[in-house]
Structure formats: C-alpha cells, structure tokens
Amino acid sequence: MTSPVSLPEGQEWIVEAQGCDPLRLASAATMQQVFERIISDLKLHPVGAPLWHTFPEPGGVTGLVMLAESHLTVHTFPEYGSACFNLFCCTPRAPWPWREALAELLGAESVQVRHVIRAYAGASVGQGASA
Amino acid sequence: MTSPVSLPEGQEWIVEAQGCDPLRLASAATMQQVFERIISDLKLHPVGAPLWHTFPEPGGVTGLVMLAESHLTVHTFPEYGSACFNLFCCTPRAPWPWREALAELLGAESVQVRHVIRAYAGASVGQGASA
Numbered sequence: 278m279t280s281p282v283s284l285p286e287g288q289e290w291i292v293e294a295q296g297c298d299p300l301r302l303a304s305a306a307t308m309q310q311v312f313e314r315i316i317s318d319l320k321l322h323p324v325g326a327p328l329w330h331t332f333p334e335p336g337g338v339t340g341l342v343m344l345a346e347s348h349l350t351v352h353t354f355p356e357y358g359s360a361c362f363n364l365f366c367c368t369p370r371a372p373w374p375w376r377e378a379l380a381e382l383l384g385a386e387s388v389q390v391r392h393v394i395r396a397y398a399g400a401s402v403g404q405g406a407s408a
Numbered sequence: 409m410t411s412p413v414s415l416p417e418g419q420e421w422i423v424e425a426q427g428c429d430p431l432r433l434a435s436a437a438t439m440q441q442v443f444e445r446i447i448s449d450l451k452l453h454p455v456g457a458p459l460w461h462t463f464p465e466p467g468g469v470t471g472l473v474m475l476a477e478s479h480l481t482v483h484t485f486p487e488y489g490s491a492c493f494n495l496f497c498c499t500p501r502a503p504w505p506w507r508e509a510l511a512e513l514l515g516a517e518s519v520q521v522r523h524v525i526r527a528y529a530g531a532s533v534g535q536g537a538s539a
Binding site: 291339361367391395397 | 418420422424426455456459461463470472474476478479481483485488489490491492494496498522524526527528529530
C-alpha cells in the first residue's frame with residue numbers, strides 16, 4: 278500500500294462555552310449573529326436557510342445551518358449560561374478564535390474547544406481523534 | 409462545593425461508516441430511512457422537517473434534523489463509500505447499534521463510533537471527553 282499522506286480528511290470543532298450572558302443565549306437573533314461571524318470569518322458557504330428554534334422557558338435556542346463544507350450547529354442553555362457548538366468542515370479550515378470571539382459575542386467566561394478528525398476518506402479514525 | 413453527581417450532561421456520538429454501498433449513500437431517500445430508523449429506535453422527537461441536500465457528482469448527500477433532544481446530521485461521500493454521522497442528545501439515551509444497523513442499511517463494512525460528553529451544565533469537559 279502507498280502512504281495515505283494525501284488522503285483528504287474532515288475536521289470538526291466541538292465547543293462548549295460557559296459563563297455566558299443568559300439573555301444573549303436566549304436570543305435567536307444574537308445566535309444568528311454568531312453564526313454569521315463564523316461563516317464570514319471562515320469563508321463558509323451556507324446551503325439554504327438556517328433552521329432556528331426557540332424552546333419554551335428557560336428559552337434555549339437551537340440553530341442548524343447546512344454548509345457546502347458540512348455543517349454548523351448550536352444549542353444554548355440559558356439556565357446554565359452555556360452553549361454547545363459543532364462546526365464540521367470536510368475541507369481544511371484555519372481554526373476560528375472561539376475563546377476570544379465567544380467572550381466578545383456572548384460574554385463567555387470559559388470556552389473549551391475539542392478538535393476531532395473526521396476520516397471520511399478511509400484513514401484510521403483512531404489517530405488524532407481525541408483532543 | 410458539593411459533588412456534581414447530579415449535573416445533567418449531553419452525549420454525542422460521532423460515527424464514521426466505511427465500505428458502504430455508494431448507490432445508497434447517494435440517495436437522500438435512503439439516508440432519510442436511516443434517520444427514521446434512528447429516530448424511531450431511540451424515541452427522538454424531530455422539531456420541524458429535516459433539511460436534505462444532494463450535491464453534484466459524485467453526489468454526496470447532507471441531512472440535518474433538529475431534535476427536541478438536540479440534533480442528528482449526516483454527510484455522505486459516495487466516492488469513498490463513507491458516511492459521517494453526528495447524534496447529539498442533551499438527555500440520556502441508550503446507544504444505538506450503529507455497527508449492526510449501518511451494515512444492514514448501508515452495507516457498511518466498518519463503523520467507528522466515538523462517544524463524547526457535552527458538559528453543558530458546567531462540569532469539566534476534560535473528563536471523559538475523548539473516546
């Protein structure tokens with residue numbers, strides 16, 4: 278077998294933001310602004326309109342947007358001051374400054390970012406998978 | 409501080425299926441059947457209609473569905489015989505039999521499942537995060 282050095286692979290960022298402003302987490306408009314910033318900064322390409330839903334009190338918001346590059350999702354938990362993002366890109370992308378940007382946009386006090394390789398072209402997913 | 413034993417936490421399954429039938433991977437109808445099976449088996453609750461998109465040749469399919477429990481997504485790569493799923497549940501759920509079911513539904517020869525804790529209630533995401 279030849280070396281699989283040129284195999285494409287996807288990347289996913291799994292992000293938990295905590296200590297956020299609950300009012301901003303309960304606003305689909307604010308969360309849409311976060312999506313727009315990520316999409317603009319990373320030059321992503323939405324496919325169709327995003328889906329947004331605001332749940333009953335405490336008013337968590339869910340957003341999903343399909344991308345030519347894969348997808349971006351968020352779930353917010355105003356009662357815990359937290360938000361969980363996924364950004365999946367099947368082509369290489371520079372990291373987004375999650376910590377700095379979510380501090381600015383949501384008032385996040387701490388942000389945990391995990392990076393996961395999505396080996397859709399067949400390389401082992403056991404390598405570099407946990408982070 | 410008291411012990412955080414009762415803090416709720418989300419769970420995410422990150423799944424790569426390889427060696428699948430390319431024709432089934434290129435069919436949004438087939439992938440919708442996979443979604444329906446997962447949703448039915450796990451008693452999940454879709455919020456609104458799913459989003460489906462079929463890309464130009466080689467005809468990969470993307471599907472996203474918002475759930476009361478969080479979300480379910482898939483991206484298929486017929487050219488590689490592979491599919492990448494995410495299932496995020498903010499409440500406890502039994503594992504789905506990914507390997508057996510995707511072998512049956514897509515002809516998958518190998519399925520890698522990673523389980524990730526989504527600590528939206530504030531527990532450390534550093535623990536039990538990689539799998």
